[in-house]
Amino acid sequence: MTPLSVRSNFFQATEPTLYIVKGMCILDSDGNRILAKYYDKDVLTTAKEQKAFEKNLFNKTHRANAEIIMLEGLTCVYKSNVDLFFYVMGSSHENELILQSVLNALYESVSILLRRNVEKRVLLENLDAVMLAFDEICDGGVILDSDPGSVVARAALRPDDVPLAEQTVAQVLQSAKEQLKWSLLK
């Protein structure tokens, strides 16, 4: 570790970059990991560290639904439904609203994939599709896509499921209406 490289690393931390997402995870109602990905090779590298972090994160967030928390030098935005908790992590200097948009993409994509039944049992039945959605939203820390509709379209569905592209116009309108209703109700 030469001092000069230390310095350049320091600059990289503040340099404009596309590597925004440090991690994403979905936990169940006991704080156990269902899916988790960490993208920064300097942040939470070992499985043990990650699980400890998730435990801590869960303890701090499962009671108060407060959307956002600063924890261990990371900004974490989160959202929960029934027995699932969705988290997106970024550096403590990151634009919170960008992270929020990623969380939104994650939650909405999963919600569409699970046909609005966002709960653990249904998610586990569709774990493969959710894994593909994870992969389509974020690639190695770079936000790949944040539009839930196109994420779902890209995370290809099984032939017997109806892919978004093949839904009739009426169906799409209906689901759009429903989405709008939900967002107004919130």
Place this chain on the structure above:
Amino acid sequence: MSVFKRDKKEEEEGGGNPYQNLDKTIVLQESRYFNQTPVNPRKCCLILTKVLYLLNQGEKFTTQEATEAFFATTKLFQSKDVMLRRMVYLCIKELSGLAQDVIIVTSSLTKDMTGKEDLYRAAAIRALCSITDSTMLQAIERYMKQAIVDKNPAVSSAALVSALHLSSTAPDLVRRWANEAQEAIASDNAMVSYHALGVVAGSRKNDKLSMVKLVTRLGRSPLKSPYALCLLIRLAAQLVEDDDSDSSQSYIEFIECCLRHKSEMVIYEAAHAIVNLRKTTRDLAPAVSVLQLFCGSSKASLRLAGARTLARLTAKHPTAVAACAVDLENLISDSNRSVATLAVTTLLATGAESSVDRLMKQISSFVSEISDEFKIVVVRAIRRLCTKFPRKHQSLAAFLAGMLRDEGGLEYKAAIADAIIALVEENPDAKETGLAHLCEFIEDCEHTALAVRILHLLGREGPKSRQPSRYIRFIYNRVILESGPVRAAAVSAVAQFGAQRPELLPNIRVLLSRCQMDDEDEVRDRAIYYSAILDTSDPQLINDYIVNVPKPNPVLLEKALRDHLATTPDQSFDLKSVPSEEEPKENKEAIVEIEVRKPVQVSMEELYSEQLAKIPGIERVGPLFKTNPPVDLTEAETEYRVRLLKHVYARHVVLQFECINTLSDQILEDVHIRLEVPPEYEIKTEVPCQKLGYDKPESVFVVVEYPCAFLDSLGTFGATLEFTVKDCDPNTGVPDPDEGYADTYPLEEFDMGCSDQIRARAAADDWDQTWERSSNAPQASDTFVLPQNSVNEAASAVCEHLGLPKAAIVGEAVKEIRGGGIFRGGAPVLVRARLVSSPAGVTMQLAARSPREDVAQLLLAAVG
């Protein structure tokens, strides 16, 4: 009813989680099914999901297991099922880091990426780029270029993001794709243009001129993607930071323009950028009013964003933030504790003295509900408040003491103790109350480390108080009740009282003699040691071994001891040769920030000791005395950048030239330094650098022996870089076969001054006694007239010459510099300078005392 029962039972068994009790070996066995033809896609998908799930849960796969699973997976390319193919890509990516020979799938993936199925292409590109290396990359370069400008946004994004990942390993190859990426910025798809901008900006990172062009061009015709705009704002803000000319005005205008964008994300990014600009911009009002609006939002993230950015602003523009006091006060009772804490700490940092009590009351209403990290933030804010409003110390100390009594972890308690310790040190009025609170705390403190620290503080501060005897009771109670380390610390603290308060000495002797019967070796040893020293009644001995004991840097002490044992174990070890512990540098810019991780403070000496160990025979010059901060010997933006570090030893100096080659098409070989030394200096050895590649710092070391006489050591060095240049391929770094040619590069001159050779520190509290005690040592003194206009400037300049910290300057009307230090070789030295303003400039009378007269004279010569 029976159904309900069964459900319940199932739930207890893990909620019907089919992945709950997966066994790695069974799953790997299942993956052999992939070898059959034809396969059932659904069944395969499930098995692949299981593999991925295990990996995701942190299950360890050996290389062999991973390779087996990988090769089984590759068999699935026979299936045409879309979903299955996508899972295969995912598995390839996940296993690529663990398995061997992963490049075997290159051709299958290349086929998919150039095929017709759009759903395959994007994912295939990403999978391919995760397994490929820079040599294979050239083979697929043509396809990548095409993919970047593909009309399908998914394909284009995939290619761009992959290019970005690859740019860390093959930057020059990716740079060749910049034209295509440039084209993609104009894409209609928001994400594509964002990714393209990222790739282009990354490739121009070191080329300021083209970066300026890029930002200027895109700033005029704004991008559609909010993400891309955020990135552009960051790039523009960076240009403003680097550019001092008026041209930066246009970037600021662009950022301000973004404040009126329709996306909140962009508005916030712009406001954040303006607030964080180091230069004061014309007007912060628009940005601040945006943040104010955010504070009133219904979304917690927006409120946090607003409050956090305002908090950052407090350090630079407290008045701007004070205007938002009403908005922040509304946030104190926010349901999101992060927001509430930030609001309170910001208010504390900007508020007036009159509002402190009210805020403290509000904090106490919710402090029990928040997590330790936030409590620490609050404690730090209170600590700053103690410095700002010393008159409020009574209520603040009482508040801190109350927090100290509550439940909490070590880090939290340590933060409170730190705050009280700082209060005790800074504010003489608060000393007695603060110490009383700490005494009470150690009565019931389960953290050994904290108790030891507080006992140490009591030992240092207690003897100076009006009623020292009352602290002794608290300290001695520890000897009876606590564990070994605490007892030992208590013994040391008690000894301090004996050393500094003669009237208490008889009692202290009794206490120490009782401790000599302790079970613990360390406690006994200390008691006997201190008793023996106190019994001598020799003030010099007591001062040197109890009151003012030098604290060597532990890491360097360990290293010095090891070296000593390895080289000259039969001689006695000189403790003075080890650099003493540095005072932790206070962070000047007090920013309200929730930052739990702190960078570890490493001293310069520790940082470089590993590199110095490479010099053959370095152990013969003895232990390292001091490493000086680096000096640049070239301008900032030149072909070769060199900076110098002076590592000072007792009779030698090691000059370390850290060189960076910033030309990607050149390799420097056989890099030497031609050094012109002042008279009497002698060059001992040089360790040249064999090869200096692009952007990889390497060092050349020159070992120089100091002149015998200290006085001759001041002088100026000249240096020239000598090397052989070879052209090379910028992509691979392989040099051309030809000979290359010799070249030189002149470096700036540098000095060897007094400050380089001395480890100085500001005077301690008992300066007058110290100076008095040294009265029989040789003294050198003289009067100087300094060219500076003000006494303050002159004092700072003198301190810099002598290597003294600014804390050495004391006094109001007549400035006095008081300090001392150790010269290389171990000679202690004391300096006193008095400065007064006179018509001709600033007159200074400087006196230096040292057992070595020539050291004292050197100090005068350095100023003259």
